[in-house]
Amino acid sequence: MSAAPDHGAPADPHVKDGVDDQASTVDFNVEAIENVLIEGPPALMARDLMSPFVWQEKDGRFGIMLRAVTKMGEAMTDTGVIWAGWSADGRHFSMHDTPAIVPGPDAHDAGGVEDPTVVRLSDGSYVVYYTGVLADMARGELSYATGPSLDRLTKAGVALASSKSEGNTKEATVEQTADGQWRLFYEYAADNASRIGLAIAPGVAGPWTEQATPFMPREHSWDNWHLSTGPLLTHNPDMPVMFYNGATRDARWRIGWVAFDRDCRHVVDRGIEPLITPPPVDDRTATDIAFAGSVVVVTGRIWLYYSLEDRRLARATIRRS
Structure with a gap:
């Protein structure tokens, strides 16, 4: 993999180690952690579940899209299938009888479909960004599907292609800005590590224009090697917060947070320690990952x-202080 292009922003005298020292500080604490319970058909329940994207509809229901993968030790037929479902309480979800997005037949996602991100448009239709994995099950590109409902989605192709220096574009976080533009955070590969990129576009289908890299790994920290996109908390529009995913070189992933200015151009605060760490395990060779998928604000x-x-x-209940 060739080196990523230098998207660095001009130096700012008020910025030290990527944080604006003139900004107000913020902090978060975890108040409770609960299992999210999934009920669905045998084809889904036979798989492991990850990448939960949850949102709330205007009628109060909670929707979910998730990635279902073959269990460890079983023959891998694909890197993932995307399923959808609904819940009344945001914790117990009943899933559809059939997947919402499956691999193929086109080459760009023949190996698997991963990491769904749902955008609800003003006309009530859905746009679902997802990672389309090639048949080699090793490389992917950010793709998308559209439709009037979660069970009537039509694939629309690649949303953001992987370039020579920014391979494996995936893990979309998408929002519409105050001026009507669309902002896309995404993960890409560079220098044997994961990084977070940022792009803007006039619409959900692009074309996307690259922006300065929003933030980088920190030396001598829990997020010193890999970074991956997480969900945005935007109920305070003057200080949006991303619950991002960070890891060391050996890919022990934890969830942290970073606060931006209104336009997501500058970091104004960043948590020192992880917000969420996986529970301890006896086997140090076991998968050691906590990975954020989505955030919802319900009655505060x-x-x-x-x-x-x-x-x-x-699901973690988070308090902002």
């Missing part, structure tokens, strides 16, 4: 949805 409560060990789902 912040619910952060994430996956553990790439096989099960959880």
Whole structure:
């Protein structure tokens, strides 16, 4: 993999180690952690579950899209299939009888479909960004599907292609800005590590224009090697917060947070320690991953949805202080 292009922003005298020292500080604490419970057909329940994207509809229901993968030790037929479902309480979900998005037949996602991100448009239709994995099951590109409902989605192709220096574009976080533009955070590969990129576009289908890299790994820290996109908390529009995923070189992933200015151009605060760490395990060779998927604010409560060990789902109640 060739080196990533230098998207660095001009130096700012008020910025030290990537954080604006003139900005107000913020902090978060975990108040409760619960398992997210999934009920569905045998084809789904036979798989491990990860990448939960949860949102709330206007009628109060909670929707979910997730990635279902073959269990460890079983023959891998694909890197993932995407299923959808609904819940009344945001914790117990009943899933559809059939998947919402499956691999193929086109080459760009013949190996698997991963990491769904749902955008609800003003006309009531859905756009679902997902990672389309090639048949080699090793490389992917950010793709998308559209439709009037979660069971009537039509694939629309590649949303953001992988370039020579930014391979494996995936893990979309998408929002519409105040001026009507669309902002896309995504993960890409560079220098044998994961990084977070940022792009803007006039619409959900692009074309996407690259922006300065939003933030980088920190030396001598839990996020010193890999970074991956997480969900945005935007109920305070002047200080949006991303619950991002960070890891060391050996890919022990934890969930942290970073706060931006209104336009997501500058970091104004960043947590020192991880917000969520996987529970301890006896076997040090076991999968050691907590990975954020989505965030929902319900009557003042912040619910952060994430996956553990790439096989099960959880929800943390977060308090902002």
